[in-house]
Amino acid sequence: MLVRRNFLSCAALGAGALWVNPQMALASVGTDRRFVFIIQRGAADGLDIVRPCGDPAYSALRGSLADGASKPIRLDGLFALHPAMVELGRMYAQRQALFVHAVASPYRDRSHFDGQNVLETGGSRPYQLKDGWLNRLASLLPRIRDEAIAVADTVPMALRGKTPVSSYAPSSLPQPSDDLMTRVATLYDADPQLHPLWDAALNASSLAGHVSAKQDPASLGRLSASFLVQENGPRIAMIETGGWDTHNAQAPRLAAQLKALDTMLAALQDGLGAVWSRTTVLIATEFGRTAAINGTGGTDHGTGAVAILAGGAVRGGRVIADWPGLAAGQLYEQRDLRPTTGLDALIAGVAGESLGIDPGKVARALFAAAPPGRPMTGLIVA
Amino acid sequence: MTARPLSAAAIALNRFGLGACPGDDQPMEARRWLLEQFRDFEIRPAGMATLADAGIVVQRYRAQQRALKQAAGAAPGTLEASLKPIREAYMQTTRALYRDAVQARAQSALTTAAPFVERMVHFWSNHFCISTDNPELAAYAGSFERDAIRPHVLGRFSDMLLAVEQHPAMLIYLNQIASIGPDSPAALKAEQREPGRRLGLNENLGREIMELHTLGVRSGYSQADVTEFARALTGWTIDGLGRGHDREGDPDAFAFRPMQHEPGPRRVMGHTYDQAGEDQATAVLLDLARSPATASHVATKLGRHFAGDTPPPRLVARLAQEFERSGGDLPSLYRVLILSPEPWAATPLKFKTPWEWTISALRGMDQTGPGQLQLAGVQSALGQPVWKPGSPAGWDDTAASWAAPDALLRRVEFASRLAAPFGDRIDARVIGARVMPASLSEATAEQVRRSESPASALALLLVSPDFLRR
Secondary structure (H helix, E strand, C coil): CCCCCCCCCCCCCEEEECCCCCCCECCCCCCCCCEEEECCCCCCHHHHHCCCCCCHHHHHHHHHHCCCCCEEEEECCCCCCCCCCCHHHHHHHCEEEEEEEEEEECCCCCCCHHHHHHHHCCCCCCCCCCHHHHHHHHHCCCCCCCCCCCCCCCCCCHHCCCCCCCCCCCCCCCCCCCCHHHHHHHHHHHHCCHHHHHHHHHHHHHHHHCCCCCCHHHHHHHHHHHHHHHHCCCCCEEEEECCCCCCCCHHHHHHHHHHHHHHHHHHHHHHHHHHHHHEEEEEEHHHHCCCCCCCCCCCCCCCCEEEEEECECCCCCCCEECCCCCHHCCCCCCCCCCCCCCCCHHHHHHHHHHHHCHHHHHHHHHCCCCCCCCCCCCCCCC | CCCCCHHHHHHHHHHCCCCCCCCCCCCCCHHHHCCCCHHCCCCCCHHHHHCCCCCHHHHHHHHHHHHHHHCCCCCCCHHHHHHHHHHHHHHHHHHHHHHHHHHHHHHHHCCCCCCHEEEHHHHHHHHCCCCCHHHHHHHHHHHCCCCCCHHHCCCEEEHHHHHHHHHHHHHHHCCCHHCCCCCCHHHHHHHHHCCCCCCCCCCCCHHHHHHHHHCCCCCCCHEEEEEEEEHHHCEEEECCCCCCCCCCCCCCEECHHHHHCCCCCEEEEEEEEECCCCCHHHHHHHHHHHHHHHHHHHHHHHHHHHHHCCCCCCCCCCCCHHHHHHHCCHHHHHHHHHHHHHCCCCCCEEEECCHHHHHHHHHHHHCCCCCCCCCHHHHHHHCCCHHHHHHCCCCCCHHHHHHCCCHHHHHHHHHHHHHHEEECCHHHHHHHHHHCCEEEEEHHHHHHHHCHHHHHHHHHHHHCCCHHEE
């Protein structure tokens, strides 16, 4: 539990644990725009989040996943949104959210950990790059503060790299004595690994001040917002969510996951206030899941997925998809949604447009290892 | 900083062992001290032997749930209200099982006569990890390490592999108990009873065995191999839990249910497996355990654990060769580690994980038990909840995952709290030299000497750069 520590008590188990370890990290850079990346670790099922109800093969493939009790939210003639995402549905209706379907990173196998590594580093294969694309993105902006700040106790791969990025999580432990803090600083100052970490930790804790220390999705959304709205606060944030690997009992599990995500998004919007209009939130996962439901009411590791953009800056109210179809001959390797859009092209486009940098330049800086072709454009309100 | 080369004794105690206990004798011959521990390891220490069984708790809860659901058939509105107290009691019981098991694990780590072997238990438990993301797994977690890992830590890799994949915790965690052969008698019968209902495969366990437990990712297996292996594994389940179980069955024991097994031979990585029933998946597992890819996967992880985040290729090659030569005999691998030069480099090679750091801190304070300290809560607070890495890949074993700003601040806060009651009993100036024999840096020694109070000095020693690493 990286945002709120319940010192000397057992970590949450049971229902709440579906929403595993949400974590957040932030980088401060010189712009008045805000960019938030929410990673869904575990391969979120794009076909269940944004359902291609109009595809003739859909209901047969999805079985019980296609006929739940609540009605999905209609998006257009082909697609409908999972019924748990009421707030996101509202954003879509207000043209502040859009979906990109049948999207995938360059990774084509089905290992979570390799898939996440490619998604976060922006490499063309796992462990090719040592730093993350979000860190390289931060490096493109003029830095106006000495240090970046963070809200998580470790820094996720996407944010690791040369640009200083910190991590922060509120603590319920008592503050150590000044004497101890001073001597720790003396020892760490001479240590090349510990010195920057310690400086960053002290900066973050002084900035955090009064923020809420709970780890539920709404508190996490507000906590993220409270950093992003500060005059001298960070402009880039990353939030990690887990629990998307729904091999069994997907209907109730995914509904709970999506409700948590939906709640967090709404709290983020609420907390950002006027800043929401200059904010873009990108939500993406390492790969999608099998087109067909499996034998245990779930889905297995697949390929094509869905990516979500939300925020006041987004030119929303549409689903962008070069739809490959779900018929037997149209599936990727006879089992998965065939990817038709590169996630990297989306990231380069949306990150560039959101932060006011040429998307081509962003593409070259973020994805030099495997240039994604033309970045997608027209995603953000000018 | 005046870095001082680490002595062989300091390396044996802290890098290979779980941290020095100042009250213990210092090892005179470091390598021999490690090798002799193979004799002294206790498979089932008293505190673990007495842990309550998990299975009965899970089985009873599921039976209660079923009974209530049947009873509520006519009036579904009342179901939620009657389930709630039962669920709450169940959560409480499973949490207690989990907490007790974590305490027992810490107890053993603090008092063992074989700290190196105990470290290997933690290593393998993380290699073959489960994650206590739900109450079932919280209940079974202690038994998983005690019954599947500990008995084989000085045995063969293949025996540990079989014990792990047949343990109820793993069968639940990676959804194996729900995976049914699509053409098995059980599936055909279910479809007859309820046309249109499809029971079928769940390939989670098969994939993670190949990717994480044996061959390693990108080692040449294909999606088809994963699916075929998953078919071979159908029927592997728990005697007293899961579809088609016997009401009298043992919920802590593995079982093979032939009715759920996908009939026919399987082809995995170019080999045909035409064994009948349970032996089919066992044969695949034994072949996976013998594969050179597995040898190199295990060698890399072992090398990383002892010789640095980027393990020296020569050490890895030597370990892989020994794995193949000895047929995965684990003591032979440990011997290669201990007798190789690379893990004895005289500068710190590893940043301690929160678990390693906490245990070494308690050992450094000569604590012979966790006492009032709830280790489950401490480890959550420090960012590494025990048996809950959140993914089947386990906790990462590199500094980049643990050396982070907030994590560092948390350790300083915790050390301060841990040291507070011991100011009048423990002299950090004395134990510093005992836990880091002839190795403590002058800078740390000096700041410890100058601290404003004995408790502050002790806390500082525990978070000194010397003590954060091994």
